[in-house]
């Protein structure tokens with residue numbers, strides 16, 4: 277199968293439903309150009325689900341010659357922080373996108389306030405003194421209409437005075453709210469006099485102490501879209517019930533007609549993508565931080581060695597749907613492997629508990645250097661020099677004493693090729709007092725080296741020269757959770773019960789010397805093993821590598 281072709285990007289494919297809407301709107305002249313936005317709340321780090329939203333919003337604008345704003349939805353002062361703002365910007369850039377303008381919902385607090393006064397004056401909003409519980413009780417249920425608040429018939433003059441007093445800090449948190457006056461019996465619960473403003477005496481990361489009243493999401497989002505002339509406001513499915521209210525504010529205020537469209541959020545097997553839960557994992561030290569390589573955050577997968585190219589290919593491949601679905605994380609891993617297989621440099625590394633391999637007919641002290649391609653797909657491309665000596669290390673798994681017939685690696689009396697170099701033969705197995713194999717004494721066939729005679733053997737194994745080997749730390753990562761569908765945990769159980777105790781195993785590795793000089797900036801391939809990315813914990817003395825993904829998997833995308 278042609279792998280590159282399978283990445284999807286170049287393949288003509290059917291338009292998705294959003295592309296169809298946009299093409300129709302452009303064709304019919306409903307819009308002149310496309311404007312989208314990505315609206316994160318700066319209360320956590322971005323995760324793979326956000327990557328899907330980013331690829332969609334930025335990708336659609338790019339495809340149709342439009343623009344995308346980055347707008348921080350910062351209406352909740354107590355949970356938000358500039359640390360999150362900075363990380364979000366860094367992650368979007370890393371994914372390969374650039375926004376037209378960096379904006380904040382808080383930029384519009386004055387305008388939103390003005391519109392609230394306008395609604396009050398027009399008799400479409402009122403100040404309610406009920407407690408939160410009274411308000412939610414009064415809302416009714418889907419089958420039962422709500423009841424009017426006793427404060428619903430305040431005059432516009434009184435409402436205006438009270439609202440200004442709210443703004444001026446005359447009341448405590450929760451003492452009063454501003455509500456739209458719509459219909460307490462409306463079949464859509466969203467219309468039963470939704471909250472517009474609440475009192476919160478809290479410093480805001482941008483507006484400081486200027487405000488002690490903050491607008492609610494529903495009152496904010498559509499109007500912000502409208503101010504920015506967003507043509508297609510794309511969000512996840514759970515907002516479909518909010519859409520009529522989104523339209524109501526825009527229509528009532530008579531402002532630019534932005535429209536909202538919903539798509540299915542991304543769910544991945546063995547993965548949780550709720551910011552609240554990810555924050556808990558960080559705060560309670562279940563992981564080392566937001567950028568722990570097991571986290572589904574963009575900084576986590578970046579540290580793991582996933583590439584933006586692979587993430588974009590993945591988002592393209594999964595497409596957009598209007599129904600929630602659970603995607604197989606193996607598809608993402610497949611995309612990562614496809615990208616790294618094409619681009620990553622190759623090195624030989626022996627892991628964990630290697631076996632010493634001595635070449636008995638090798639002249640002591642002699643070193644032979646082999647030029648080996650950094651990427652076998654380009655045999656004439658850049659090379660690295662690999663030293664070969666009479667004292668080598670091999671992976672323990674590449675030797676078997678009582679080997680079955682089909683075992684083509686090293687066995688007593690058997691032959692194998694040491695990758696890029698000679699064919700060797702295992703002459704003697706040396707064990708310690710416990711019967712553990714500690715050394716293999718072998719001979720090499722000098723006619724089989726780089727200029728030597730061609731001779732085929734069934735097996736090839738990787739190796740490193742012991743005197744040249746660089747000891748490294750290898751962090752082997754596995755799934756963070758043991759259950760595929762983390763969104764349907766049985767009643768009475770907590771998601772933390774499903775943490776995989778073996779999600780991180782640290783072993784030693786012995787690497788060929790060229791690995792230390794790798795300057796590719798992306799994950800490298802440890803030959804015959806997998807892809808590994810240099811961790812920022814690395815020092816001059818000790819390199820640390822994170823396992824990105826294995827080399828192969830039986831998984832094949834459909």
Ligand code: ATP
Pocket residue numbers: 314315316317318324325326328329349510511512540541542543549550551552
């Ligand atoms: P969480 O539920 O994890 O807190 P959120 O939706 O509250 O996420 P926001 O910062 O509000 O996080 O999200 C910014 C944008 O990313 C929104 O438009 C949201 O719909 C979208 N988004 C969030 N999670 C996903 C997901 N899993 N798949 C696709 N889009 C998502």
Ligand code: MG
Pocket residue numbers: 317
């Ligand atoms: Mg949100």
